[in-house]
Amino acid sequence: MNSSFEIMHMLGQAKQYIDNAYEMLKEENGLETKNTQDTCYAKWNTREHMIFGKDYNPEDYDGLTKRFEGMTIATAEALIAQGFLDPEETQNNSPTVREFIEFAKVHLDADFTFHGYVIGPEREDCRVSFEGIESNNDEISRETLVDFVKMFLVEYPADDTDVSDDRLYCWYD
Numbered sequence: 001m002n003s004s005f006e007i008m009h010m011l012g013q014a015k016q017y018i019d020n021a022y023e024m025l026k027e028e029n030g031l032e033t034k035n036t037q038d039t040c041y042a043k044w045n046t047r048e049h050m051i052f053g054k055d056y057n058p059e060d061y062d063g064l065t066k067r068f069e070g071m072t073i074a075t076a077e078a079l080i081a082q083g084f085l086d087p088e089e090t091q092n093n094s095p096t097v098r099e100f101i102e103f104a105k106v107h108l109d110a111d112f113t114f115h116g117y118v119i120g121p122e123r124e125d126c127r128v129s130f131e132g133i134e135s136n137n138d139e140i141s142r143e144t145l146v147d148f149v150k151m152f153l154v155e156y157p158a159d160d161t162d163v164s165d166d167r168l169y170c171w172y173d
Helices: 004-028 041-052 073-082 097-106 142-155
Strands: 065-071 113-119 127-134 160-163 168-171
Touching (some): 041 065, 041 073, 073 097, 097 142, 142 160, 142 168
Antiparallel strands (some): 113 127, 127 168, 160 168
8 A cells, every 4th residue: 555655756746747748749739838827828829720820829810800711621620629619609690610510511512611700818708700601612513502592591591692603602790
């Protein structure tokens, strides 16, 4: 049986090992903590790299928000897995993030991507929000076109749309 001293020593070693592993991961992934007082910028660097391919910089934000476009299904799913994107989030009267993703997955022929905005960590409501979806293939099947109209013009009427044989786009205010 181990004494209390031995157990405390082992716990201290385990904590040091975890701290060292965390520091190594931060260094390997370029996730430096820039402000240790209130905000761990390493977390936001991860999100920024996933969406924009660069470190978090508050100066990139216009009024604490930053727009994105061209987000792929894979990136959206990775953001959900990391806890940066809520699959049940909606932009006013839009479908949920999950519904946007499922629509895009069913209609791969259109090569849909998502557009929207992120809110920086300085605000309490820090989040990633989808404002719409856009096709990136000029050869869109009739089935995809019909389903797009049903979902984004009938079921969830978007504030702005562009529907043609070679482009599908919607935006929610």
